Amino acid sequence: MAAPPPPPVLPDDVVEEILLRLPPDDPGCLFRASLVCKAWRSAVTHPHFRRRYIGLHRHRAPPVLGFLHDWEDERIPDFVPTTASPFSLPAPDRRFWRPLDCRHGRALFLYDRGQETQELLLWEPITGARQRIPVPSAFRCAWPTAAVFCAAHGCGHRDCAGGPFGVVFVFTLDISPNADVVTSACLYSSETGTWGKLNSREYEFSMDFEHHSSVLVGRSLLYFLSDGGMIPEYNLGSGELAAFRPPPDDYGSDNHRFNLMLAEDGGLGVAEAIDFQLILWKREASDGTNARWVLSRIVDLDIDPCTLVPVLGFAEGANAIFVKTIGSLFMIELQSEQAKRVCHNHGFCNLIPVVSFYTPHSRLQVPRGEHQDPAPPLNLLRRGGQQGVWEKKSLELAQLLFDKGCKAINEKDFAHAADCFRHALEIRVRHYGGLAPECASTFYRYGGALLCKAREAANRSGANLLGKGQTDGNMTGDGDDSDLDLAWKMLNTARVIVAKSPEKTMEKVNILIALAEISMTREDRDSSIGYYFEALAILEHLVRPDHFRIVDLYPLCGDKSVSNSAV
Numbered sequence: 001m002a003a004p005p006p007p008p009v010l011p012d013d014v015v016e017e018i019l020l021r022l023p024p025d026d027p028g029c030l031f032r033a034s035l036v037c038k039a040w041r042s043a044v045t046h047p048h049f050r051r052r053y054i055g056l057h058r059h060r061a062p063p064v065l066g067f068l069h070d071w072e073d074e075r076i077p078d079f080v081p082t083t084a085s086p087f088s089l090p091a092p093d094r095r096f097w098r099p100l101d102c103r104h105g106r107a108l109f110l111y112d113r114g115q116e117t118q119e120l121l122l123w124e125p126i127t128g129a130r131q132r133i134p135v136p137s138a139f140r141c142a143w144p145t146a147a148v149f150c151a152a153h154g155c156g157h158r159d160c161a162g163g164p165f166g167v168v169f170v171f172t173l174d175i176s177p178n179a180d181v182v183t184s185a186c187l188y189s190s191e192t193g194t195w196g197k198l199n200s201r202e203y204e205f206s207m208d209f210e211h212h213s214s215v216l217v218g219r220s221l222l223y224f225l226s227d228g229g230m231i232p233e234y235n236l237g238s239g240e241l242a243a244f245r246p247p248p249d250d251y252g253s254d255n256h257r258f259n260l261m262l263a264e265d266g267g268l269g270v271a272e273a274i275d276f277q278l279i280l281w282k283r284e285a286s287d288g289t290n291a292r293w294v295l296s297r298i299v300d301l302d303i304d305p306c307t308l309v310p311v312l313g314f315a316e317g318a319n320a321i322f323v324k325t326i327g328s329l330f331m332i333e334l335q336s337e338q339a340k341r342v343c344h345n346h347g348f349c350n351l352i353p354v355v356s357f358y359t360p361h362s363r364l365q366v367p368r369g370e371h372q373d374p375a376p377p378l379n380l381l382r383r384g385g386q387q388g389v390w391e392k393k394s395l396e397l398a399q400l401l402f403d404k405g406c407k408a409i410n411e412k413d414f415a416h417a418a419d420c421f422r423h424a425l426e427i428r429v430r431h432y433g434g435l436a437p438e439c440a441s442t443f444y445r446y447g448g449a450l451l452c453k454a455r456e457a458a459n460r461s462g463a464n465l466l467g468k469g470q471t472d473g474n475m476t477g478d479g480d481d482s483d484l485d486l487a488w489k490m491l492n493t494a495r496v497i498v499a500k501s502p503e504k505t506m507e508k509v510n511i512l513i514a515l516a517e518i519s520m521t522r523e524d525r526d527s528s529i530g531y532y533f534e535a536l537a538i539l540e541h542l543v544r545p546d547h548f549r550i551v552d553l554y555p556l557c558g559d560k561s562v563s564n565s566a567v
Helices: 012-019 028-034 038-044 047-056 387-391 395-410 414-432 437-461 481-499 506-521 525-539 548-557
Strands: 064-069 079-081 097-103 106-111 119-123 130-134 145-150 165-174 181-189 199-203 215-217 221-223 231-235 241-244 258-262 268-274 277-285 291-300 311-315 320-324 328-333 338-344 351-355
Touching: 012 038, 012 047, 028 038, 047 481, 064 097, 097 145, 097 351, 106 145, 119 165, 165 231, 181 231, 181 241, 199 241, 215 258, 258 311, 268 311, 320 351, 395 414, 395 437, 414 437, 437 481, 437 506, 481 506, 506 525
Parallel strands: 311 351
Antiparallel strands: 064 079, 064 351, 097 106, 106 119, 119 130, 145 165, 165 181, 181 199, 215 221, 221 231, 231 241, 258 268, 268 277, 277 291, 311 320, 320 328, 328 338
16 A cells, blocks of 8 residues: 655745744744754744744743853853753853843853953854953953943834944942042943943942842933942933942841842832742832832742742843742742742852843844944845855846835835845845945835835734734734834944944935834834934035925924835
8 A cells, every 4th residue: 555645845934934933931942943954944043034023922021041140160051041941042151251241132241360351241142143342441340240231222122132232331449448439330332332431439338249230220220239239320321320228128138138120110129038028129219309219019939948048130121030049049920920940059149131032043144344333133145045146146236136126116116125125235245244335325225115114014904113003912914013123223224334424415314214213103202303303413414494304304303204205
């Protein structure tokens, strides 16, 4: 009897739809799927898949993938997963790099060889990209701290690796045995590749930072916790540095039981562990100038054994806290108050949670410019295509694709236009480099086409550009916020490139207006108005004061949308 015929092969788009629905909190599923065959690996490692995957789960918080730590036992991996199935990330060797912080898709490490400390290391857990950053020249102490954050205007922080970032470095310097101690903070910008002005304050005590990481409140306030219990505050907008004390020890706690967190209202909070309870505090303004600590709530924990020791870390973005008992380490989800045992207590002193959506083997080459400004990760090869074929494509073909894209824009065929600009961008990035001036127009046109495509899809579905108004919470589509996010990345890269030239051009104006529109769509009004003002300042040098574009821009510092300037 003849063997039955093999089952029909599933179409690629059906396979992708299935893989998109694998659970984000168990990234091992996607990793194992990538090992099934080349077709599946190609599907899950493609940037389009990652954008759709994040878009599909946009109504949930990113999962806690695991944590970095400072324990010296070499038998424990540098990255410890907290997921249901085995999973690993190639973290930097903690024998040399002490983890300090992780936020917005980036982790920050300090070269830790005693007094030889000379540099920081930025690591993107998902892409694997690494970048070394020298510490400020004024640094002279053994236990500093630092925090990293996304510096991209209007970014929703769902997938912001590869964009501009900032680092705040905090340290204390003892001037003399009888004098006050100077605590200093300094801000690094990836867009300039330099440290800014050093801001310092004198205090009566020294502040070392060995056991605690930072929290970011809103978009402008970073808080750190020193080993002695003081809480420095750094204002990203003004550069001002302040410090205040933690909550009172009415519950018999001590400084080493505290850890910073975000309160339920998004403000600064503190968690401490006492016996079988978590005591949660929040900082409230009492009269508009002074602030005080207020008890927020007490969480009873069903953990055996129930004797808790310090709160070790807060998973920013996932609203979870790590605590340890005598024998185990637990992760507490603050919303549900559910406790999950993660592993044995190996004597960890500080944990740096890694919070992100994971797609496997996303080791994308990130082009970098003069100041190592990261351009967005681009895997612009066709699925299943041969890389060698595309490497032979000439600049003439790129220009032909660019011209076809412009024609498609005029014909309102935005999907075809985006495809043409995408392939043109691939060729030019390979030839000139990711942040070359020759690529600026293509980044801008590609971003503009994606923005128009997203706007068109939103108009068809009756939803706004962020997808609000859809009845199906799992709907992502091809013209939703995935296109909008990629449009923002392309346009922001174009902005970074053209900003290096002092020349005032209409292209700069159009890029800024398109970014302003996306920011307004994301309800980031401050960034939107900032972009509009930048555009207006340039436009006033290019056209007459009564030109219709200036007339249109003035009310935008109100709330008017620009419809055709994106491309």
